[in-house]
Amino acid sequence: MTSTSLDPVRIGMLFSQTGVTSVIETSQRIGTMLAVEEINSAGGIQGRELQVVSHDPQSRPSLYRTLAERLIVDDGIRVIAGCYMSSTRKAVIPVLERWNALLLYPTLYEGFEYSRNVFYTGAAPNQNSVQLAEYMTRKYGTRVFMVGSDYVYPYESNRIMSDLVLERGGEKVSEVYLPLEAKRADFDALVQQIKQAAPDFVFSTVVGEGTAMLYRAYREAQLDPARMPIASLTTCEAEVRQMGAEFAEGHITSAPYFQSVDTPVNRALVPALQARHGPDQIANQCLEAAYFQIHLLADAMRRADPDDVESLLRALPGSEYDAPQGRVRIDEQNHHTHLRPRIGRVNASGQFDILEESKERVRPDPYLVSHTLQDWSVRTGLRSQA
Ligand code: ACM
Numbered sequence: 001m002t003s004t005s006l007d008p009v010r011i012g013m014l015f016s017q018t019g020v021t022s023v024i025e026t027s028q029r030i031g032t033m034l035a036v037e038e039i040n041s042a043g044g045i046q047g048r049e050l051q052v053v054s055h056d057p058q059s060r061p062s063l064y065r066t067l068a069e070r071l072i073v074d075d076g077i078r079v080i081a082g083c084y085m086s087s088t089r090k091a092v093i094p095v096l097e098r099w100n101a102l103l104l105y106p107t108l109y110e111g112f113e114y115s116r117n118v119f120y121t122g123a124a125p126n127q128n129s130v131q132l133a134e135y136m137t138r139k140y141g142t143r144v145f146m147v148g149s150d151y152v153y154p155y156e157s158n159r160i161m162s163d164l165v166l167e168r169g170g171e172k173v174s175e176v177y178l179p180l181e182a183k184r185a186d187f188d189a190l191v192q193q194i195k196q197a198a199p200d201f202v203f204s205t206v207v208g209e210g211t212a213m214l215y216r217a218y219r220e221a222q223l224d225p226a227r228m229p230i231a232s233l234t235t236c237e238a239e240v241r242q243m244g245a246e247f248a249e250g251h252i253t254s255a256p257y258f259q260s261v262d263t264p265v266n267r268a269l270v271p272a273l274q275a276r277h278g279p280d281q282i283a284n285q286c287l288e289a290a291y292f293q294i295h296l297l298a299d300a301m302r303r304a305d306p307d308d309v310e311s312l313l314r315a316l317p318g319s320e321y322d323a324p325q326g327r328v329r330i331d332e333q334n335h336h337t338h339l340r341p342r343i344g345r346v347n348a349s350g351q352f353d354i355l356e357e358s359k360e361r362v363r364p365d366p367y368l369v370s371h372t373l374q375d376w377s378v379r380t381g382l383r384s385q386a
Helices: 022-041 061-074 086-099 129-139 152-167 184-197 209-220 237-243 264-277 285-303 309-315 373-380
Strands: 009-014 050-055 079-082 102-105 118-120 143-149 171-178 201-205 230-232 252-255 320-323 326-330 342-346 352-358 382-384
Touching (some): 079 086, 086 118, 086 152, 209 230, 285 320
Parallel strands (some): 201 230
Antiparallel strands (some): 320 326, 342 352, 352 382
16 A cells, blocks of 8 residues: 555554453553554654554454454554453464564563564563562462463463472462453352462462452452462552452562652653543553553654554664653564563552562563573562662
8 A cells, every 4th residue: 555645654453442351451552542642742753643543352362363454454554553362462463474564562471472573562571470480489488379361371471480489499389270251259269279278479360350350359268468469460550440459459560560660751651641531540561561662663653664564673673762661672683672670569549569670671581591580680680669
């Protein structure tokens, strides 16, 4: 398709507004739109408006694939922002590679993947799992009970966490998966199993609607996060609000961004979100990645031909942006992002108190080529905030 200098630059957006992961994906949609609005207010891409074509994939991997193909083939779009669950990203990749389109993926994931057609702006395991394993085994002990939703991210993430805990001489007490559509009674039964096993901590890779059910069942069974917390990579401000802060308080998450991060750029983010999208808006790690990746894209588009994928593939690697979490950079070698690991604990107001944070941003190592805890405790330089 040819375009004139006045045509809008169009990108696609695939975040679910319905289905099990709609709460977090709605926040990613808002993060994307906030960046697009800011870019257009500042003159767009070389004077052209950045326009978004959006569909609702309903949290269903097959629909992500169908809608990605529709965006590319029917709408002539070459860049898509989208996907939360790894199963949805994996469904889309063959379509991207076949048509040479790009996906900007703003979600933490299990690593062990590279596609020339994907830019990964959420945390890789060496930027969240390694730090979480190190923190939890140091503070709570090495007996871990693993619970996850039944799909690829939890399986792979638990495998990585097992290796890291075993390396400390620890023990995987149990590993349990529940369907994405599990009901509250399933979580009540699971919590009884946890109570009986009495691990040092729980590692949860439950996502979506199940997250609130797990934490509520845990609190209502009188399990005490001060002695035996749930540790997670996914439970962030959006899920905490959904379950209610009283159920989340005291539990721990490892992520490169929390709304409570104190940077000048982050101090401006929440007021901007609330001004444009309503006074109830809050931020989280997935919203932040969805936001800064569009700014990275716009910067690349201004230096490149915004309609040409090969030109963007040359412009995006190595690009940097002052994100709310701190300055981020797309790695030249692996298309993942240099990010700043942090450990947070939910407080009574539903925000995260930051317990430790890396002094420097950490280079993504999606294949965990260097994966021992010792390697990373030196290289991440996690530093206590308390
Ligand atoms: C995920 O499935 N990457 C959270």
